[in-house]
Amino acid sequence: MSVFRRRAQEDFDPTQPLVATGNLGRRHVVSRVIQSIAVAAAVAAVAVLVIVIWAVVSHGAKAITWDFVTSGYPTGVGPYLVGTAEVVAIATLMAMPIGVLIALFLSEYAGRRWTRPVQLVLDVMNGLPSIIIAVFIYILIVAATKQQSGLAAAIALAIIEVPLIARGTQEVLRLVPEAQREAAAALGVARWRGILTIILPAAAGGIVTATLLSVARAAGETAPMLLLNSLAKGDAVQLNPLKEVPNVPVRIFQLSEEANPEGFTEAWGLSLILIAIILALGLGSRALLNRSKRKLTR
Amino acid sequence: MSATPPAGTASLQLARSNRQSPARKRVDRFGDLALFVICAAAALLALLVIVLIAKEVIEGAQPAISRFGLEFITNSEWAPPLEQFGGKGVILGTLITSAMALFIGGPVAISIGIFLALLAPVSVRNVISPLVEMLAAIPSVILGFWGLLILGPVLVNTIEPFLHDTLGFIPLFGAPQTTGNSVFNAGLILTIMVIPIIASVSRDLFMAVPRDLQDGAAALGSTRWEVIRGVVLPTTLSGMTAACLLGLGRALGEAIAVAQVIGGATESHLSLFKPGGTMASLIALQFPSAVSKLHTASLYYLAALLLVIGIASNLLASWVGQRFGGAAGATR
Numbered sequence: 363m364s365v366f367r368r369r370a371q372e373d374f375d376p377t378q379p380l381v382a383t384g385n386l387g388r389r390h391v392v393s394r395v396i397q398s399i400a401v402a403a404a405v406a407a408v409a410v411l412v413i414v415i416w417a418v419v420s421h422g423a424k425a426i427t428w429d430f431v432t433s434g435y436p437t438g439v440g441p442y443l444v445g446t447a448e449v450v451a452i453a454t455l456m457a458m459p460i461g462v463l464i465a466l467f468l469s470e471y472a473g474r475r476w477t478r479p480v481q482l483v484l485d486v487m488n489g490l491p492s493i494i495i496a497v498f499i500y501i502l503i504v505a506a507t508k509q510q511s512g513l514a515a516a517i518a519l520a521i522i523e524v525p526l527i528a529r530g531t532q533e534v535l536r537l538v539p540e541a542q543r544e545a546a547a548a549l550g551v552a553r554w555r556g557i558l559t560i561i562l563p564a565a566a567g568g569i570v571t572a573t574l575l576s577v578a579r580a581a582g583e584t585a586p587m588l589l590l591n592s593l594a595k596g597d598a599v600q601l602n603p604l605k606e607v608p609n610v611p612v613r614i615f616q617l618s619e620e621a622n623p624e625g626f627t628e629a630w631g632l633s634l635i636l637i638a639i640i641l642a643l644g645l646g647s648r649a650l651l652n653r654s655k656r657k658l659t660r
Numbered sequence: 661m662s663a664t665p666p667a668g669t670a671s672l673q674l675a676r677s678n679r680q681s682p683a684r685k686r687v688d689r690f691g692d693l694a695l696f697v698i699c700a701a702a703a704l705l706a707l708l709v710i711v712l713i714a715k716e717v718i719e720g721a722q723p724a725i726s727r728f729g730l731e732f733i734t735n736s737e738w739a740p741p742l743e744q745f746g747g748k749g750v751i752l753g754t755l756i757t758s759a760m761a762l763f764i765g766g767p768v769a770i771s772i773g774i775f776l777a778l779l780a781p782v783s784v785r786n787v788i789s790p791l792v793e794m795l796a797a798i799p800s801v802i803l804g805f806w807g808l809l810i811l812g813p814v815l816v817n818t819i820e821p822f823l824h825d826t827l828g829f830i831p832l833f834g835a836p837q838t839t840g841n842s843v844f845n846a847g848l849i850l851t852i853m854v855i856p857i858i859a860s861v862s863r864d865l866f867m868a869v870p871r872d873l874q875d876g877a878a879a880l881g882s883t884r885w886e887v888i889r890g891v892v893l894p895t896t897l898s899g900m901t902a903a904c905l906l907g908l909g910r911a912l913g914e915a916i917a918v919a920q921v922i923g924g925a926t927e928s929h930l931s932l933f934k935p936g937g938t939m940a941s942l943i944a945l946q947f948p949s950a951v952s953k954l955h956t957a958s959l960y961y962l963a964a965l966l967l968v969i970g971i972a973s974n975l976l977a978s979w980v981g982q983r984f985g986g987a988a989g990a991t992r
Contacts, residue, residue: 389883389885389886390883392883392885393883393884393885393886396884396885396888397779397884397885399771400771400772400774400775400779401775401779402771403768403769403771403772403775404771404772404775404776404780404788404792406768407768407772407791407792407795407855407856407859408788408791408792410795410852411791411792411794411795411798413810414798414802414803414806414852415798417806417810418802418806459702460702460705460706463698463699463701463702463703464699464702464703464706466695466699467699467700467702467703468703470699471696471699471700472703476703480703480706480707482975482978483703483706483707483710484706485974485977485978486710486971486974486975487706487709487710489906489909489910489913489970489971489973489974489977490710490713490913490967490970490971491909491912491913491914491915491940491966491967491970492913492915493913493915493940493943493944493963493966494713494717494913494963494966494967494970495713497717497720497943497947497959497960497963498712498713498716498717500947501716501717501719501720501960502712502716521709524706525706528706552688552691552692553692553695554688554691554692554694554695554696555688555691557695558695578797579797581799582797582798582799582800582801582802583799584799584800584801584915584916585915585916585940585944588916588944588948589944589947589948592948611799611801611916614801614802614805615801615804615916615919615920618801618804618805618808618809618920619920626809629805630805633802633805636799636802637798637799637802640797640798640799641794641797644793644794644797645790648790
């Protein structure tokens with residue numbers, strides 16, 4: 363830092379009072395300018411968020427009517443909404459136990475030696491582009507059975523959700539006081555009973571939070587749906603996950619590829635519903651996380 | 661234990677129920693083992709999935725790899741009807757869009773991190789932080805749709821002509837096209853996606869820099885910026901590098917939003933304002949309608965390249981974080 367070096371070069375007399383050197387004004391100006399740049403960057407990010415959300419709300423609100431939400435193709439989007447909920451629910455049912463078990467392995471069993479490799483696997487899994495996961499499941503299931511299905515998409519979404527749930531759970535498990543584990547052991551409780559009856563319940567809030575967040579992420583994932591589950595027409599609700607299930611992201615993508623103003627309106631309406639659900643899940647999970655953290659760290 | 665304490669409290673009941681009978685011991689021994697095995701199996705399953713993904717994708721790409729070899733990377737002709745596949749155009753497109761996202765998004769995101777962690781009062785931080793994270797929660801398909809309908813026209817009517825007129829001598833800023841679907845648009849959308857990721861990681865990094873170090877520098881007469889440049893940024897350099905690599909991984913792999921705004925071209929060119937393609941977006945656009953086995957295999961080839969780059973950037977991020985320590989290293 364230039365300011366310290368310059369002081370050292372001069373004859374520095376500690377008894378002298380500190381006097382502003384000639385460039386102090388300039389240093390303050392530089393500091394102010396950089397601080398305003400930082401503020402401007404934050405303002406810009408919030409502005410982009412507001413602009414995007416405003417566009418979705420203002421265009422989407424025109425499309426939304428009761429009939430739009432409940433009826434099927436071509437006038438409404440009901441089956442897409444039900445289909446997305448169905449696929450995401452199946453994915454979450456698969457991902458949640460696996461994610462929680464991995465987190466338990468990391469916090470209770472792994473020890474020094476195994477934590478790093480498992481953590482690394484989770485990080486890599488988290489960083490995998492969703493299109494690659496989609497291609498993988500396509501080769502494994504769709505190409506083998508020659509049939510697109512909601513289940514195939516759900517498996518791909520589960521692979522996306524597992525690292526998110528595992529990481530979130532791991533963070534709350536870390537907050538469970540060591541004293542509780544020791545107290546359980548001192549009372550002669552076997553380890554597995556301690557984990558199932560003391561540690562997991564204490565972390566339940568965090569697990570639910572992580573799951574909600576991963577649901578929010580999965581609901582908007584388009585690449586797996588596009589490759590694995592995109593052929594349904596959407597004129598009726600499809601509850602059988604072994605068939606193609608109509609879903610929201612693919613519908614928005616398809617409508618955006620067609621140059622059709624009415625289709626655009628429908629896509630805006632769908633976007634509004636999707637974004638509202640995702641943001642509600644995000645806010646809800648945040649509130650829940652704060653509550654359960656307060657409980658644990660009290 | 662002959663004098664039995666009065667019953668009643670939960671812990672006493674628990675202790676009593678835990679009296680060791682042989683049957684109970686057997687159950688516990690089995691339970692311990694079972695839970696351990698299940699947990700370890702889940703962790704193993706995650707590893708297995710990663711390995712399987714690599715194996716299947718590379719195996720699927722085999723026909724294209726044996727036909728085109730490494731020339732695939734340098735050949736720019738992508739013509740499905742002629743069975744001619746070269747990935748140079750989309751690889752270049754991937755590099756340009758990701759670089760754009762990183763060079764614009766990185767500094768902006770780090771500035772946001774500085775603002776949130778060091779400059780903003782707590783009340784402001786508590787409002788802005790969730791908003792920035794909300795930006796990350798917007799699904800890519802909606803962001804791409806917005807880029808297509810709202811951002812594209814704005815770019816093609818105002819910003820692109822301006823950049824072409826002022827900086828047109830650089831080949832990057834070629835003549836604008838008639839639609840807003842361009843490499844430039846895709847780069848901006850990726851920038852928007854990358855910013856919240858890097859911003860929230862760097863905010864956490866900056867908040868972990870010990871207060872004492874900053875106060876010390878301030879007491880020596882540093883201005884706010886000098887504290888940041890002299891203390892905060894150097895101690896978090898490795899963490900910021902890792903954060904940027906994470907953002908890069910996201911930008912490289914984003915398929916849907918890019919597919920919506922980039923225009924779906926495959927030829928190789930440097931102009932930002934022409935339609936282009938990226939590896940991930942080409943897979944999303946052409947996979948459902950692939951015309952031949954070789955076409956599909958070539959798309960798998962792209963996926964395999966993407967996978968290698970993605971895993972490499974992840975491992976590099978983790979290695980940088982480990983090797984050069986996080987902000988916690990400053991306290992040692």
